[in-house]
Amino acid sequence: xxxxxxxxxxxxxxxxxxxxxxxxxxxxxxxxxxxxxxxxxxxxxxxxxxxxxxxxxxxxxxxxxxxxxxxxxxxxxxxxxxxxxxxxxxxxxxxxxxxxxxxxxxxxxxxxxxxxxxxxxxxxxxxxxxxxxxxxxxxxxxxxxxxxxxxxxxxxxxxxxxxxxxxxxxxxxxxxxxxxxxxxxxxxxxxxxxxxxxxxxxxxxxxxxxxxxxxxxxxxxxxxxxxxxxxxxxxxxxxxxxxxxxxxxxxxxxxxxxxxxxxxxxxxxxxxxxxxxxxxxxxxxxxxxxxxxxxxxxxxxxxxxxxxxxxxxxxxxxxxxxxxxxxxxxxxxxxxxxxxxxxxxxxxxxxxxxxxxxxxxxxxxxxxxxxxxxxxxxxxxxxxxxxxxxxxxxxxxxxxxxxxxxxxxxxxxxxxxxxxxxxxxxxxxxxxxxxxxxxxxxxxxxxxxxxxxxxxxxxxxxxxxxxxxxxxxxxxxxxxxxxxxxxxxxxxxxxxxxxxxxxxxxxxxxxxxxxxxxxxxxxxxxxxxxxxxxxxxxxxxxxxxxxxxxxxxxxxxxxxxxxxxxxxxxxxxxxxxxxxxxxxxxxxxxxxxxxxxxxxxxxxxxxxxxxxxxxxxxxxxxxxxxxxxxxxxxxxxxxxxxxxxxxxxxxxxxxxxxxxxxxxxxxxxxxxxxxxxxxxxxxxxxxxxxxxxxxxxx
Numbered sequence: 001x002x003x004x005x006x007x008x009x010x011x012x013x014x015x016x017x018x019x020x021x022x023x024x025x026x027x028x029x030x031x032x033x034x035x036x037x038x039x040x041x042x043x044x045x046x047x048x049x050x051x052x053x054x055x056x057x058x059x060x061x062x063x064x065x066x067x068x069x070x071x072x073x074x075x076x077x078x079x080x081x082x083x084x085x086x087x088x089x090x091x092x093x094x095x096x097x098x099x100x101x102x103x104x105x106x107x108x109x110x111x112x113x114x115x116x117x118x119x120x121x122x123x124x125x126x127x128x129x130x131x132x133x134x135x136x137x138x139x140x141x142x143x144x145x146x147x148x149x150x151x152x153x154x155x156x157x158x159x160x161x162x163x164x165x166x167x168x169x170x171x172x173x174x175x176x177x178x179x180x181x182x183x184x185x186x187x188x189x190x191x192x193x194x195x196x197x198x199x200x201x202x203x204x205x206x207x208x209x210x211x212x213x214x215x216x217x218x219x220x221x222x223x224x225x226x227x228x229x230x231x232x233x234x235x236x237x238x239x240x241x242x243x244x245x246x247x248x249x250x251x252x253x254x255x256x257x258x259x260x261x262x263x264x265x266x267x268x269x270x271x272x273x274x275x276x277x278x279x280x281x282x283x284x285x286x287x288x289x290x291x292x293x294x295x296x297x298x299x300x301x302x303x304x305x306x307x308x309x310x311x312x313x314x315x316x317x318x319x320x321x322x323x324x325x326x327x328x329x330x331x332x333x334x335x336x337x338x339x340x341x342x343x344x345x346x347x348x349x350x351x352x353x354x355x356x357x358x359x360x361x362x363x364x365x366x367x368x369x370x371x372x373x374x375x376x377x378x379x380x381x382x383x384x385x386x387x388x389x390x391x392x393x394x395x396x397x398x399x400x401x402x403x404x405x406x407x408x409x410x411x412x413x414x415x416x417x418x419x420x421x422x423x424x425x426x427x428x429x430x431x432x433x434x435x436x437x438x439x440x441x442x443x444x445x446x447x448x449x450x451x452x453x454x455x456x457x458x459x460x461x462x463x464x465x466x467x468x469x470x471x472x473x474x475x476x477x478x479x480x481x482x483x484x485x486x487x488x489x490x491x492x493x494x495x496x497x498x499x500x501x502x503x504x505x506x507x508x509x510x511x512x513x514x515x516x517x518x519x520x521x522x523x524x525x526x527x528x529x530x531x532x533x534x535x536x537x538x539x540x541x542x543x544x545x546x547x548x549x550x551x552x553x554x555x556x557x558x559x560x561x562x563x564x565x566x567x568x569x570x571x572x573x574x575x576x577x578x579x580x581x582x583x584x585x586x587x588x589x590x591x592x593x594x595x596x597x598x599x600x601x602x603x604x605x606x607x608x609x610x611x612x613x614x615x616x617x618x619x620x621x622x623x624x625x626x627x628x629x630x631x632x633x634x635x636x637x638x639x640x641x642x643x644x645x646x647x648x649x650x651x652x653x654x655x656x657x658x659x660x661x662x663x664x665x666x667x668x669x670x671x672x673x674x675x676x677x678x679x680x681x682x683x684x685x686x687x688x689x690x691x692x693x694x695x696x697x698x
Contacts, residue, residue, distance in 0.1 A: 005356055008408055012352030015404045019348060019397045020341055030393060035195055037392040038256075038330075039306040041382045046307060047260035047319075050326050054091065054287055055318050057267050060294040064271035071299055074105035075117035077274060079124040081292060084278050086128030089286035092219035094131040094211055096184055096293035096301075096314040100168045122177035129218045131180035132170045133211050140166030143203035147181045148217055150207055154229020160236045160252050161202040182214030186303060186316055193304045194313075197320050199240055200227065200253035207253075211291075212320040216242045219289045227253075245324050248331060256330035256388065259307045259319055266318065267295070291318055332388040343374065343394055348401045355405045367402040371395045447557025447569075452509045453521040453549060453597060454574050455494070456581035457485060457528065459502040460544040469541075478502065481543060484531035492524035493517075497568050503581075507569050510556040518551045518600030522626055525549060525591050546590055548580025549626070551597040576621060579614035583623070587612065588682035591626040598624045605633035607645050609679070610689035620689075627674055641668040652683060653690035 085093045106117035143164040183201050186194045200207045220243035228239035236251035293314025301313040347370045355363035378391035489506045493514045497505040508517035525547045536542040552573035580592045598606045605628035611620035644665050651658035669676040
């Protein structure tokens, strides 16, 4: 048991270690499960809706496209937007639109002369707090230098930042005119759900701010961004100071996006700003950071947000701005991953120990409790502290650990069951064992009175045999003997009750019904006789046995007390079988049965043996010799012997001269190889036993 528990403990520890290594490797599937869980948290509890914040979107929506015309609009329209926003007092004007090519709608581009809309747009940008954007591009040009100045603490952080290997940048004339220059790309991959926004990028020589950071800087009139590096000198980022706002970041300068449902007032259709009554928008735009972007599906600036819906890319920058303005951030520091590994290790080992010390049901409840605690703890960390603690892998680890340990227990239990079945099969015929397994109620506590056939078998002269045989050799001989005799019992649907020194007790018709159980018991006895002959032929000293068989009612069931009981049977039928086995020596024959057994198996070959007084039995018991099988019983020679045998017993009972009959019976028995010599010799002294009426032989 100790070895098995140690093996289970080592197996469970190996499973937990494997799960820890899997989590540490953090493959794609694990990351997706973790981030999807964080999305679910946001969907349950979005970022609290703040008081109206000074951020707006000039939205190039479907209605604006219908009113102004298809995209792209001329830079003249862009200049109008920039000029009017400046006129209305916008604190910052950030265009989430790429202007990387000359305006094809400008007269100067069409005719080679006339107005240059790009120049007009540049003039409008110069007069206001404007920000333009660049975007990552595989075959793009080198990223231009940032407009903002940078002050950095700690070691060089550029290697930690995502790199702008190539960008689609605004036209130089526009870039020079703008007050700020930021990156519009939302994440490193540029696809999927936008969950983290890089606040800083690297152009190889300097950091470049994202659009939201640059808009916040320009709105405050700040000239410098302060990058806070880690104090350990690892070259990672811990935060970013933008004017009076400090923004915590991850090691690579990114920020977890915390979404909310934006109210309709956040969006101002571009057509309204370009309309004649644009001045009425002043209350919505004055002093605000205004982002100019597109929500029209055809302009392909739609991304998936954490709340499970598609949103315009410009709105994601606005979500980031709102987080910075309100100081509402989500955190996932480096130590969180270590804490998650510790939780996996502790909870996994706890599941292993609980399963080992209790069982599958308690282990399941404990695993579910761990899952509930992990989920509740992660939710509490998120809702109260903005801490992103992943419960998904802890749940997965608890499930896998429980399943693995349950499988291990099942495998061990199944192996034990097979081993027990093999052991029990030495006592019960396999077909009976299958019925017992299918109906455990057959082995219920207590007992039932039922018709049974009981057998006792004992080795003759065992005491003398044990005195002249070495113990080891005696045990080996008994094992060989019991193997042969037990196999014959089991083969005929019997149940071996117990081995008692040199004796065997067996019974039929319990714990399951065995039709014709008396005949099965008798046939088992005949096979035991044959098995003994084979064994005696293989050893120097032959062994003799006596067998007593009785059929009748007996109480059978689990007997003892709850902590220790045996499945056995008791009653007069059992006592008679035991006494018959003891009478074999006196009668001079190896298999004796009662009249009830003979009647229940009448097709076999029996011979009457008179009656014997059995110890503990008040009346003499009529007994019969089990001579052979049904083929022998149907033979003419045996029927002739049976008639002569009955005549002999009648003569002995009357005290008449029976020498001629005895000789005839001995000769006839010898002819058909039936050993009756000892019986007839003992019968000469048992005349009283034959004076009780004998039942006629079949």
